[in-house]
Amino acid sequence: LAKTTQPISMDSYEGQEVNITCSHNNIATNDYITWYQQFPSQGPRFIIQGYKTKVTNEVASLFIPADRKSSTLSLPRVSLSDTAVYYCLVGGVGSQGNLIFGKGTKLSVKP
Amino acid sequence: DGGITQSPKYLFRKEGQNVTLSCEQNLNHDAMYWYRQDPGQGLRLIYYSQIVNDFQKGDIAEGYSVSREKKESFPLTVTSAQKNPTAFYLCASSSGDKDTQYFGPGTRLTVL
Numbered sequence: 559l560a561k562t563t564q565p566i567s568m569d570s571y572e573g574q575e576v577n578i579t580c581s582h583n584n585i586a587t588n589d590y591i592t593w594y595q596q597f598p599s600q601g602p603r604f605i606i607q608g609y610k611t612k613v614t615n616e617v618a619s620l621f622i623p624a625d626r627k628s629s630t631l632s633l634p635r636v637s638l639s640d641t642a643v644y645y646c647l648v649g650g651v652g653s654q655g656n657l658i659f660g661k662g663t664k665l666s667v668k669p
Numbered sequence: 670d671g672g673i674t675q676s677p678k679y680l681f682r683k684e685g686q687n688v689t690l691s692c693e694q695n696l697n698h699d700a701m702y703w704y705r706q707d708p709g710q711g712l713r714l715i716y717y718s719q720i721v722n723d724f725q726k727g728d729i730a731e732g733y734s735v736s737r738e739k740k741e742s743f744p745l746t747v748t749s750a751q752k753n754p755t756a757f758y759l760c761a762s763s764s765g766d767k768d769t770q771y772f773g774p775g776t777r778l779t780v781l
Contacts (some may be wrong), residue, residue, distance in 0.1 A: 592705070592769060599775065600774060600775065601673075601759050601760075601772030601773050601774055601775050602712070602759075602770075602772050603772070604769055604770070607769060632670070639703070640701065645711065645712075657714075657770070658711075659704070659708060659711040659712035659713075660711045661709075661711045662711060
């Protein structure tokens with residue numbers, strides 16, 4: 559069961575790029591890395607998922623080094639509306655009951 | 670619109686009463702989940718179901734019960750045996766492909 563470690567909180571300013579790193583030293587061969595975003599009193603929302611190297615979509619990029627023991631979520635040019643908690647999860651097909659949502663990283667974006 | 674619905678958004682109950690939280694999805698997903706979230710904390714898994722008529726306990730199943738009679742529905746009952754039921758409850762579903770979970774809006778349960 560892959561456990562993840564993320565910073566508890568991060569601060570940024572509008573327009574900056576934010577990078578949130580997640581450590582997952584015991585990631586398994588068939589595990590994917592998935593990031594979610596959660597606003598207060600709402601359900602988490604899927605942001606991005608990857609297996610290796612780099613994945614980019616319309617909202618974020620995910621960088622995964624060759625050893626896959628960590629990953630970095632990159633949010634370009636954040637705005638106040640990006641203030642939220644970000645969760646990093648690792649798990650593969652069949653691990654549905656074993657995905658662990660830790661406390662996540664609380665990102666605060668200031669004007 | 671495809672998605673997951675939870676009802677009601679806010680729920681108040683007296684101590685000692687059982688209460689059932691609704692979760693419905695029209696995404697044709699096989700797997701469904703219930704999580705509990707306390708203030709400032711992450712999500713903790715209560716129960717999950719991979720197929721109809723089958724479900725598994727998560728990390729904090731005590732005091733809760735579920736059923737999965739239909740693919741679209743996965744109701745959660747918070748029983749009087751749950752010692753501290755006041756929390757934010759989240760339902761999710763996934764297709765099994767890479768286990769990406771899609772969440773409902775949540776139900777905030779307050780036991781008075």
